[in-house]
Amino acid sequence: MKDVFMSEDKLLVDTSVLLQDPNVLVRILRKKGIPFLSNTILQEIDFNKKGNGLINKNARYLFREFTRYPSDECQIFPCGRAIHPGDVLTRFDLEGGSVYLLARRKHETKINNDYKIIEMARDYDLKLLTRDNALCVQAKAVGVDSIPWTGPQNSAKQVQLHHKNNQIEPFQLCLNPIVDVPKQLAHIKIPSEGARVHNQAGQSLVLIRKISEGGEGVIYETDALGVVCKVYHTKCLTDIKRKKIELMISRKIHRPGICWPLDVALNSDGDFVGFYMPKAEGKPVQTSMFVKPVLQKNYPDWMRIDLVSLCLSFLHHVEFLHSLNILVGDINPLNLLITRDSSKIWIVDTDSFQVENFPCPVGTINFTAPEIQGKNYSEFLRCKENEEFAIATMIFMMLLPGKPPYSQQGGGSPAENIKNMDFPYSFQGDGGRNAPQGPWFFIWNNLPFRIKEKFDKSFRGNQRIKITDWIDVLEDYRKMIQRKHASNDIFPNKVKVRNGMPTVCTKCGQTEEASQMYLDKLEEKQMKFLCGSCNEARKTRIRAKKAEDANDRAMRGEAFIANEKVAVTCDKCGVADSTSKDRMSELVNSGRRYLCRACVQKINASRVSVTCSKCSKAEITSKEWIDKLAIRGQTFLCKCCVDEVRKKKASGSKTVYSNNAQSSSESKNIFPALFGSFFV
Amino acid sequence: MSNEYILRQEELVENPTARIPICLVLDVSGSMEGDPINELQEGFNVFMNTIQSDEVAKYAAEICVVTFGGAVEKKLDFASIERQEIPILSAEGLTPMGEAVVLAINLLDARKREYKSAGVDYFQPWLVLMSDGESTDDISLAEKKVNELTSRKQLTVFPIGIGASANLRELARLSGGRPPLRLKGLNFKEFFVWLSQSVSRVSQSTPGEKVELDLAGIQAWGAI
Numbered sequence: 001m002k003d004v005f006m007s008e009d010k011l012l013v014d015t016s017v018l019l020q021d022p023n024v025l026v027r028i029l030r031k032k033g034i035p036f037l038s039n040t041i042l043q044e045i046d047f048n049k050k051g052n053g054l055i056n057k058n059a060r061y062l063f064r065e066f067t068r069y070p071s072d073e074c075q076i077f078p079c080g081r082a083i084h085p086g087d088v089l090t091r092f093d094l095e096g097g098s099v100y101l102l103a104r105r106k107h108e109t110k111i112n113n114d115y116k117i118i119e120m121a122r123d124y125d126l127k128l129l130t131r132d133n134a135l136c137v138q139a140k141a142v143g144v145d146s147i148p149w150t151g152p153q154n155s156a157k158q159v160q161l162h163h164k165n166n167q168i169e170p171f172q173l174c175l176n177p178i179v180d181v182p183k184q185l186a187h188i189k190i191p192s193e194g195a196r197v198h199n200q201a202g203q204s205l206v207l208i209r210k211i212s213e214g215g216e217g218v219i220y221e222t223d224a225l226g227v228v229c230k231v232y233h234t235k236c237l238t239d240i241k242r243k244k245i246e247l248m249i250s251r252k253i254h255r256p257g258i259c260w261p262l263d264v265a266l267n268s269d270g271d272f273v274g275f276y277m278p279k280a281e282g283k284p285v286q287t288s289m290f291v292k293p294v295l296q297k298n299y300p301d302w303m304r305i306d307l308v309s310l311c312l313s314f315l316h317h318v319e320f321l322h323s324l325n326i327l328v329g330d331i332n333p334l335n336l337l338i339t340r341d342s343s344k345i346w347i348v349d350t351d352s353f354q355v356e357n358f359p360c361p362v363g364t365i366n367f368t369a370p371e372i373q374g375k376n377y378s379e380f381l382r383c384k385e386n387e388e389f390a391i392a393t394m395i396f397m398m399l400l401p402g403k404p405p406y407s408q409q410g411g412g413s414p415a416e417n418i419k420n421m422d423f424p425y426s427f428q429g430d431g432g433r434n435a436p437q438g439p440w441f442f443i444w445n446n447l448p449f450r451i452k453e454k455f456d457k458s459f460r461g462n463q464r465i466k467i468t469d470w471i472d473v474l475e476d477y478r479k480m481i482q483r484k485h486a487s488n489d490i491f492p493n494k495v496k497v498r499n500g501m502p503t504v505c506t507k508c509g510q511t512e513e514a515s516q517m518y519l520d521k522l523e524e525k526q527m528k529f530l531c532g533s534c535n536e537a538r539k540t541r542i543r544a545k546k547a548e549d550a551n552d553r554a555m556r557g558e559a560f561i562a563n564e565k566v567a568v569t570c571d572k573c574g575v576a577d578s579t580s581k582d583r584m585s586e587l588v589n590s591g592r593r594y595l596c597r598a599c600v601q602k603i604n605a606s607r608v609s610v611t612c613s614k615c616s617k618a619e620i621t622s623k624e625w626i627d628k629l630a631i632r633g634q635t636f637l638c639k640c641c642v643d644e645v646r647k648k649k650a651s652g653s654k655t656v657y658s659n660n661a662q663s664s665s666e667s668k669n670i671f672p673a674l675f676g677s678f679f680v
Numbered sequence: 681m682s683n684e685y686i687l688r689q690e691e692l693v694e695n696p697t698a699r700i701p702i703c704l705v706l707d708v709s710g711s712m713e714g715d716p717i718n719e720l721q722e723g724f725n726v727f728m729n730t731i732q733s734d735e736v737a738k739y740a741a742e743i744c745v746v747t748f749g750g751a752v753e754k755k756l757d758f759a760s761i762e763r764q765e766i767p768i769l770s771a772e773g774l775t776p777m778g779e780a781v782v783l784a785i786n787l788l789d790a791r792k793r794e795y796k797s798a799g800v801d802y803f804q805p806w807l808v809l810m811s812d813g814e815s816t817d818d819i820s821l822a823e824k825k826v827n828e829l830t831s832r833k834q835l836t837v838f839p840i841g842i843g844a845s846a847n848l849r850e851l852a853r854l855s856g857g858r859p860p861l862r863l864k865g866l867n868f869k870e871f872f873v874w875l876s877q878s879v880s881r882v883s884q885s886t887p888g889e890k891v892e893l894d895l896a897g898i899q900a901w902g903a904i
Contacts, residue, residue: 400696402695437798550794557782
């Protein structure tokens with residue numbers, strides 16, 4: 001076993017470590033470290049003395065050891081620092097070394113033992129050695145270093161600690177929301193900076209400094225370690241709010257990462273003004289990672305695997321809350337805080353959670369399921385299925401940092417797009433026409449099939465994905481990245497290709513893999529191969545040219561005529577049709593054909609599932625293709641098998657497309673006859 | 681084609697935040713000479729700096745400035761706020777307000793098209809119109825365009841009169857029904873602080889959501 005501490009370290013050894021491995025003290029001494037205990041830790045060991053488990057034996061052993069040798073009270077802290085007034089430092093002999101016990105009668109914090117232990121570590125600048133992950137997280141949030149203990153796990157039995165409440169009774173499930181008109185509590189003194197607030201038991205704390213202010217109230221740092229206090233604005237102080245907080249604090253939920261209310265906060269008159277909660281760490285997802293340069297600046301060493309890990313930590317929190325019949329309700333990127341450690345995430349604004357018949361009164365359009373779009377959030381109770389839509393949206397926006405799933409070319413209102421299930425990304429032949437420009441297509445393209453499938457189901461099929469299923473596919477995604485089966489780039493710049501052909505970009509000369517199918521398509525359209533980056537640059541140039549033209553027209557005083565229509569002919573059935581000028585130029589610029597609505601519908605309708613005659617994998621294809629094959633007397637092969645066959649055929653003669661550098665805007669236009677007059 | 685347009689497109693697609701396009705249409709005619717133009721400049725600087733320091737708003741707000749004083753000029757074009765240099769305003773000439781509003785509408789429209797073709801979400805544009813007098817050109821085309829857009833809820837105009845000789849009746853013709861407000865004295869700074877706060881509020885919402893503007897805050901700078 002390897003110990004993780006360094007020599008000369010001053011370590012506060014937590015109960016969870018001592019009870020598993022009492023010899024840790026001797027090992028610290030041998031490594032010239034200085035071990036400390038606190039009275040809180042000693043109490044917890046005492047609490048575990050009774051019983052026959054290994055832990056209980058260890059607890060008894062520790063007590064024997066501490067009483068066997070003489071102990072003496074010290075006046076000076078090792079390394080000369082002063083002892084806080086009121087504290088007592090005792091030195092024990094252990095195997096020729098010294099173990100110190102710090103005792104404090106009156107702790108600053110009264111919330112639970114975790115905070116008392118952290119408080120001692122902070123006041124004496126000790127590192128906390130613990131195997132309790134929750135304690136690590138809470139310590140870090142208040143700036144105390146901790147070392148996660150990695151010693152032997154020799155007992156299945158959990159260490160029993162005073163403050164750990166393992167059994168939390170789930171909330172009731174309710175059908176109807178509280179519909180009373182919220183009654184504003186009258187004439188209440190709202191405490192501000194410097195004021196004292198207290199809880200029901202009379203324990204008080206001082207509001208030190210304003211941390212943040214929102215529409216509902218102000219959050220203050222307090223003189224209690226790791227505890228902040230939310231004080232509501234007068235207009236938000238209603239009896240419903242008070243009852244809701246009282247209900248919430250009836251469950252002691254100490255889960256690091258969830259700022260669950262710890263206690264009500266009362267003003268000097270004893271009126272309800274807010275509540276205490278643990279201090280969170282980090283910055284909101286919205287402002288720290290939802291714009292590419294900001295993400296790169298804040299978390300320069302992050303890779304895609306960190307985004308996956310973030311999704312998973314978020315899902316585990318929500319799964320935990322759902323197990324207690326709590327819904328987050330207002331899932332949104334301003335209510336999630338993150339740090340550089342992507343395995344941690346904080347959910348704040350917990351007083352808006354939906355518990356029992358108290359609805360979550362707020363929400364945002366992007367995270368609102370189609371069936372509840374436009375409803376007044378405070379007038380109904382959400383269900384898990386509503387929340388599952390929000391969860392899918394959050395995962396999408398974490399994996400495509402900041403991009404809402406329905407954001408698309410041509411705009412449209414987000415609410416309408418959600419109601420119409422107008423999801424712009426392509427999946428198995430559906431969609432893809434309006435996918436947004438930029439890095440988003442590459443990210444989507446590189447996502448594993450099962451992830452895309454879940455998004456497709458959520459956002460096009462209006463089906464809901466269970467949290468456990470998400471955890472499943474994301475755990476797989478993580479493994480795929482680790483095994484290099486999926487790209488670890490947050491912003492990949494090329495498409496994912498299976499059995500690709502190394503092909504030389506006709507612009508920059510770099511070699512990139514391309515699928516035979518794509519190359520065939522290019523050949524058919526007489527277009528040249530461009531690598532991912534060059535193709536992006538080409539599209540950017542086209543949009544920039546268009547923007548410049550529009551700007552010139554605006555400066556000349558010529559307005560764009562809204563939704564100007566142009567006459568076109570369907571490339572398939574030849575029917576005369578009309579479409580918007582914008583749409584047409586999009587098509588021309590991307591080298592696509594115009595098909596009338598009827599033909600598109602026909603193609604979509606005629607899609608059938610066929611089995612590959614070689615590998616018997618099922619694949620979706622058009623009926624037309626099957627008919628064509630039948631005429632030629634050929635059997636159906638799936639894309640992979642086709643690629644393979646072509647690869648075999650082509651092996652030896654690497655396809656190199658013409659290396660003539662040619663500006664893409666000059667690339668051959670395939671429909672000049674149809675709308676030649678449109679080109680400027 | 682200038683590199684500026686390419687850079688602008690890259691910024692556009694890489695930032696997924698829903699945008700709030702805002703065009704400030706500012707009167708810099710001869711009568712603004714002296715304190716008014718200085719206060720306007722200072723207020724505008726405060727506006728740009730406040731938005732720059734708001735972590736959400738700075739990636740959402742997109743500012744463009746059209747001035748009218750003698751000639752109509754595009755003083756500042758849309759770009760990411762971080763790259764924008766605050767233009768220096770100077771007062772001279774007549775008041776071609778009609779032409780300025782038409783240009784602003786056309787620029788906002790062109791920008792909206794860029795959002796649509798890139799696939800970026802956006803809020804309907806804002807047009808902030810500030811004048812201390814009355815137009816010296818025909819405003820009927822501008823009026824028609826404003827009314828068309830505001831009736832379809834595709835534009836919000838904030839009409840602000842500066843000083844006693846501002847023609848509020850004329851401003852009302854260019855605001856699609858929103859009553860113009862008269863700036864109290866030269867409280868430009870207070871106005872721009874309020875405007876940036878309004879931008880912040882909107883930037884924390886989603887296009888299509890109703891956002892209440894801080895009506896009480898208007899009293900710091902405006903009167904009907």
